Amino acid sequence: MDIKAPDLGVDSAEVSEIMVEVGDVIEKDDNIILLESDKASVEVPSSAAGKVTKISVAVGDQVSEGMVLIEVDSDADSGADDESDDSSKNEQKQPEADTENSKSTEVAATNNDKAEQTKDKSDTSEPEEGTGRATTHALPDLGVEEAQVAEIMVSVGDTVSAEQSILLIESDKASVEVPAPIAGKVEKILVEAGDMVANGQDFIVIIGEDETSSTSETQGSRTEAVSAKADSEAGSSEQQASAKKQSTAAPKQSAQETGASAASKSGGKLTESQVNEKLVDVYAGPAVRKLARQMGVDITQVSGSALNDRILKEDVFAHVKESLSKQKAAPTNSAGAQASLPNLPDMSNIEIWGETETQDLSRLQKVSIPQLNYNTLLPQVTQFDLSDITETEKLRGELKGGMKAEGIGFTILAFVVKATAHALTQHPRFNSHLSDDNTQIIVRKSVNMGIAVATDDGLIVPVIKNVQDKGLKQIAIEIGELAGKARDKKLGTKDLQGASFTISSQGNLGGTAFTPLVNWPQVGILGVSEASRQPRWNETKQTFEPRLMLPLSLSYDHRVINGADAAVFTRYIATLLADPRRILL
Structure with missing residues (x-):
């Protein structure tokens, strides 16, 4: 059974960690892959239980919704295989080698049956000619991490045209009208006025006007192409994983010495390629690395708080805050300026501070x-x-x-x-x-x-x-x-x-x-x-x-x-x- 990437909320994300190995027995909802984009990290759970037979991606790969991540033998499939083997042994009593060949033949036949069932299911789900198919659509990039739904401009049952404004989204910076992604009939609205929404969140279901069976055929071809690509890359996935383990096992000191040598030759500044070479052993996503560069932080000195010591943005901010608090002025004749402002004093004493009032800042x-x-x-x-x-x-x-x-x-x-x-x-x-x-x-x-x-x-x-x-x-x-x-x-x-x-x-x-x-x-x-x-x-x-x-x-x-x-x-x-x-x- 193929375990595929779910809706990630973004076009693609990078594989940061593979949490299982070939041969592992996993349960449904066990985390198998850690994906990281510029906006968030997502642990992908398994949609089925079984034994991991193949890992179709490697650390560093870019994956998108629907791409095959791993393959598992489900409990049902294993039981069917065992029954097939027993039947073969009882009836024909062949040697062990013949039994293995029979098992392979049975698995291939099972896979063919599954393919036929999938095809039949796909044919059954095709809409009748002249009708559309209900499609769920996600919000585009809003320019901010989250915004509030200020107004819903359509109702269920309305017919909308492409690019017609259907939602008014209001953030701290501006109000944005979200257009309809396609023309068709509104079947369901997945958000309400006042909800906080984010980029890539599903917000509406529309039955398209011009959907035909060619759409399903195109999607089927695309799925086959993705599966073919995954199969072609799977052969090298174990080699890539082995190479990654060897790279991780190498001492961090050598990477740091290489970076220090390059820095000394360039006057103390590292180029971006040199920085990447130095930070091969740092467990952090691209967004966190970029933030560290912008703030002038040596990310090798930051302690990670997430699983497996992965570094988050909050860890970078905490490192900067700690560094500033530890800085002290150099001993000179004049007093140096404080590196950071101290906390406000307690202003609850009216006799000292007088009456105060707390007001919230605007968004x-x-x-x-x-x-x-x-x-x-x-x-x-x-x-x-x-x-x-x-x-x-x-x-x-x-x-x-x-x-x-x-x-x-x-x-x-x-x-x-x-x-x-x-x-x-x-x-x-x-x-x-x-x-x-x-x-x-x-x-x-x-x-x-x-x-x-x-x-x-x-x-x-x-x-x-x-x-x-x-x-x-x-x-x-x-x-x-x-x-x-x-x-x-x-x-x-x-x-x-x-x-x-x-x-x-x-x-x-x-x-x-x-x-x-x-x-x-x-x-x-x-x-x-x-x-x-x-x-x-x-x-x-x-x-x-x-x-x-x-x-x-x-x-x-x-x-x-x-x-x-x-x-x-x-x-x-x-x-x-x-x-x-x-x-x-």
Whole structure:
């Protein structure tokens, strides 16, 4: 009997551990395989009891729903085989060798019978011509780990078209309308308003309109192809398992010495391939390894808390917390800063602290905290400058009347976005990301501009894609649309992803300058404060005159950007804003 992978909630997952061996006798629901994806680890239970006769996957393989994991001889099959053997012995009384041949023949016949039964069952389950088949569909990637069902837009019995909105999902970041995956009739809705749902969760059953028998034939061919692939790979599975055991038995010290030698040659930094070589004996999934690299943690020093000492994300966080608590300032003449903040004092004594009130953070604020914590790891510097936007403001005043008639809000921010996008194409280092191993930068070919928008729940950053190819009018339109969606909680996941640089404008909120925080993995962010009239010296007229000056604050990751480049870049943006015609040159 084939034991297949169930619905994993993701397209594919990696085999992290095989918990059984050929010859083991297992019970139903015994865990047989540990699968790990970027989102979770799943222990796959056996759907039947019996003796393990074949393992069709190896550690490191990528598996998906329906793929054969192991094969077992069930109790029923074993009994049938024994009965067949006894019958053969009693009637023919052949030698032991002949009995074995007879048993093999019986098993083959049994398998053929099972195949015929499966085929008959499949033929029986085929829908009648002109009718559809009920199919269960899972939620797409929501962009967050979980979200709440805010509204169900259809009812059982409704006929829906493909891409018709059927669910409204609301997360801490945005509201997302989930479209129907196919056209057909709603047979069952598997979620309710108020439920918390996750990526890949089954949410609706739809009877498709255009389902035919060819669909089943295609699926049958696909199943046969998967089985054939599993059979072809099964021959080498035992060899792979043996090789893995030998690799695991090798001392960890040799791997660590190899990594240390490579580090010494490269000045203390390991490339990603060297890191992988060093960590062959670490029991952790790809998501955990990536987190450790991002936080600068040597994962070989982290203790795992899961089964077989497997390392979880919580273990990495606990290791970082413990390391910070143990750090002490070096003995110098002046007192060093604390590595981490102590716990709050007990504020229950009203005589000392007065009356207090506890208020919950908004969901948006809660999910923003981990992202903001990344900024504490960045060596950030801020460059300040002023741009004379007197003439640009006159141009905006001439154009805004026509824009307003078309329902378009035309603010100075549109000019700032366009000028910054052009500057990023001329200074691409600011439109890049630092690689995980800190040896390269990944330069973006397009400018996807994040625009910080203040909402009642907190700050949110929707993204305008390919700004370098858009004019002022189109930019103004998209700024208005995204700002409206943000305030109405109607932003989709695509609206919040992919930014290469961010602009944070305080508009008319006041203030002369501020220090915006770089939004990792970006390397720069431009802050814009309120413009004000200031006296400036006119060399030609030899007199002071009032000019409208716009404060700019550029924060940058000093690992990628040096101070001289930051000063040149900020001055270039100020020059473009003073005379936008330069963009046309």
